Amino acid sequence: MSDLLGMSFLRALSNASRRMERDDSEAGIDDALTALVGAADVLAAGPGEAILSVVGDAFYLGRKLLANASTEFDGMLSDLKAQKIDSITLSRGATRSDLTDLAALLAGTSDQLPAEGTVRLNERGLRPSDLEIRPLHELRRSYSFSLDTLRDVSRGGSLHLDGVAEAVDEFIDGGAADPSSSMLLATVQNHDEITYYHSVNVCLLSMALGRFAGLGREQLRMLGMGALLHDVGRVVVDEAALRNPGRLSNEDWAQVRLHPQEGASTILAASGTGQEIAAIMALEHHARIDGGGYPDLGGRAPHLFSRVVAIADAYDAITSFRPYRPARTPNEALRVLLEGAGTAFDPDLLRLFIQMTGEYPPGSLLVISDGRVVMVTDSSDGPRRGVVVRSADGEVLGRPEPVELTGIEVLSQLMADEAGVDPGSVLESMEHGESVER
Numbered sequence: 001m002s003d004l005l006g007m008s009f010l011r012a013l014s015n016a017s018r019r020m021e022r023d024d025s026e027a028g029i030d031d032a033l034t035a036l037v038g039a040a041d042v043l044a045a046g047p048g049e050a051i052l053s054v055v056g057d058a059f060y061l062g063r064k065l066l067a068n069a070s071t072e073f074d075g076m077l078s079d080l081k082a083q084k085i086d087s088i089t090l091s092r093g094a095t096r097s098d099l100t101d102l103a104a105l106l107a108g109t110s111d112q113l114p115a116e117g118t119v120r121l122n123e124r125g126l127r128p129s130d131l132e133i134r135p136l137h138e139l140r141r142s143y144s145f146s147l148d149t150l151r152d153v154s155r156g157g158s159l160h161l162d163g164v165a166e167a168v169d170e171f172i173d174g175g176a177a178d179p180s181s182s183m184l185l186a187t188v189q190n191h192d193e194i195t196y197y198h199s200v201n202v203c204l205l206s207m208a209l210g211r212f213a214g215l216g217r218e219q220l221r222m223l224g225m226g227a228l229l230h231d232v233g234r235v236v237v238d239e240a241a242l243r244n245p246g247r248l249s250n251e252d253w254a255q256v257r258l259h260p261q262e263g264a265s266t267i268l269a270a271s272g273t274g275q276e277i278a279a280i281m282a283l284e285h286h287a288r289i290d291g292g293g294y295p296d297l298g299g300r301a302p303h304l305f306s307r308v309v310a311i312a313d314a315y316d317a318i319t320s321f322r323p324y325r326p327a328r329t330p331n332e333a334l335r336v337l338l339e340g341a342g343t344a345f346d347p348d349l350l351r352l353f354i355q356m357t358g359e360y361p362p363g364s365l366l367v368i369s370d371g372r373v374v375m376v377t378d379s380s381d382g383p384r385r386g387v388v389v390r391s392a393d394g395e396v397l398g399r400p401e402p403v404e405l406t407g408i409e410v411l412s413q414l415m416a417d418e419a420g421v422d423p424g425s426v427l428e429s430m431e432h433g434e435s436v437e438r
């Protein structure tokens with residue numbers, strides 16, 4: 001909800017300043033200012049003050065990313081930067097005079113700062129280090145909740161799809177729409193409860209891709225549910241075969257190949273709504289688009305959501321440690337996926353996935369030109385933001401320092417054990433950094 005209010009305020013502000021800039025009619029400017037006062041009123045009606053910040057190329061309301069705002073208000077982003085404004089604090093009942101000054105400042109038609117104190121500039125902007133805290137904190141909570149949901153099923157509890165829907169809703173509300181946070185969390189969570197962690201990771205990655213592809217909330221929820229349950233057949237059957245460090249026996253392998261059907265029937269037998277698509281996804285997630293894989297779909301193409309899960313499934317499997325093989329870097333995982341473009345994986349979805357993750361997906365550990373090691377936390381359009389986890393002289397930092405990565409040269413990539421860091425605890429210390437009150 002607050003997203004909508006933030007967006008409508010930005011829209012009204014942009015409209016008013018554009019009209020001033022091109023010296024529109026008095027009535028036109030007047031109408032735009034009236035709309036701006038209205039939008040500010042609604043935005044600041046809640047408890048506390050509303051703080052809009054610009055960090056990098058993104059708008060935040062409080063600490064919440066306003067997704068798409070930077071695309072829609074690209075012009076205003078430049079105006080704000082030109083005026084060196086990185087935050088706007090709106091009090092309840094912001095005055096017309098203050099809002100007019102703000103719009104004129106952005107239009108470049110006046111230097112007058114808002115004087116009545118109801119609109120204040122550069123008062124409490126966010127620092128890059130603040131941004132990772134809240135989304136990840138909430139996502140982590142939802143992560144545990146999802147794990148519990150799966151553990152319940154494996155303990156012989158029956159599968160309740162309403163509980164799964166609730167877990168997925170928590171993800172959506174907790175910031176799973178933001179691809180960087182989802183990817184980061186999914187890439188660094190690795191555990192010996194392989195199937196559970198893998199399932200939650202696949203859910204996060206699938207929803208990030210779904211959101212990136214433009215799915216709405218309802219679709220996203222269905223995608224998330226199916227993704228979380230895609231390996232439920234494995235949870236129900238047997239985790240032991242997976243843990244087996246040696247090669248699978250024929251018998252184990254036959255068992256493993258049955259998990260899609262097993263999963264689909266578990267889901268169809270569950271109570272609650274949303275069975276069909278989730279069952280289809282469980283059944284089809286190992287089917288390739290060239291007709292290979294298992295089970296045989298008789299020439300039918302896998303459902304779009306199954307194709308999303310197939311990509312997320314492979315990405316997470318490759319980047320995670322397994323008893324029978326080491327983990328590989330996120331960048332290597334992308335290369336492996338590309339080898340399967342058009343045969344194992346839907347090439348259009350894969351292109352979107354790579355566009356979303358960038359060349360060095362969140363969670364990547366990179367040695368940069370000055371010898372420091374950074375973990376990427378945001379990678380859309382190339383590595384953009386990260387935290388320094390190891391100094392140039394090899395010291396692992398207790399409190400990771402935020403760093404801008406745009407334009408930085410990458411010398412090499414490391415696996416977590418080569419870097420001597422545990423990405424999970426890096427995330428934790430990021431969350432325990434200082435926070436900004438709204």
Ligand SMILES: [Fe+2]
Nearest residue numbers: 230231285286
């Ligand atoms: Fe599977």
